[in-house]
Amino acid sequence: MESSILMLDERTDKATKQMLQKVVERKRKFDAFKFRHLTVLWLTVFLAFSYIYFLYKTIAIPYSYSFAAMFSAYVDNSLNLYAFVVIGGLFGLMNLLKQKKDKAEKEYHALRCEIIDKSKDLWKPKDAWKNRHLVFEMMKKNYDINLYHENK
Template sequence: MESAIILLDDRTDQATKQMLNKVVEKKRKFDTFKYRHLLAMWATVFTSFIYFYYIYKTVMIPYSYSFASMFSAYVNNSINFYMIVFVVGLYGLMNLLREKREKFEKEYHALRCEIIDKSKDLWKQEEQWKNRHLVFEMMKKNYDINLYHENK
């Protein structure tokens, strides 16, 4: 469990601490896949650009007088097959990571909204209810998780 959540002491009960810890875990998974997707997206764009520039320089300019000769030159060079497979593979990886990122974002947002909806039940005692803003501020400051509003 996170040290900042453990230090909440009497402001929350154990079940609430577990929920807060779970939302932190979901946020970290979401951030990880968000970064990986961004990395894969830029790798796909950069690799595609480099590959098409290579095709332009090695196939299109020297053999521009005939489409048949361009096609023949393209097919005769085996590196083109491997580069196409690599670029398509990167594109597939990018889409896979996008789907995982969206999945973890939905899970994170659902758990965050559940905490917001159940805040009256989670902080039942008067003293806990008065101190819940301290818990919300700690979550916002330490983990960048907004528990004040349901909107992102």
């Protein structure tokens, strides 16, 4: 469990600490998928642009007089097949990571909203209710998790 969550001794009970820990874990999972998706997205864009530029310089310009000559030159070079497969694979990986990122975001947002909805039950005693803003501020400052509002 995170040290800053463990230090919330009198402000929260064990169940609340566990919920806060889970929301931190889901936020980290979401951030990891977000970073991976963005990295693969830009890699795919860069490689696709480079491949199109390569095709333009090596096939389109020298063989522009005939489509049949362009097609023949394209098929003759096996590098084109490998590049096409790699870029297609990266595109598929990008879409898979997007789906995983969206799922992780949905899970994170659902748990965060559940904590917000149940905050009256989680901080029931009056003194705990008065100190809950300290927990919310700590979560915002340390983990960038907003527990004040349900909107992102």
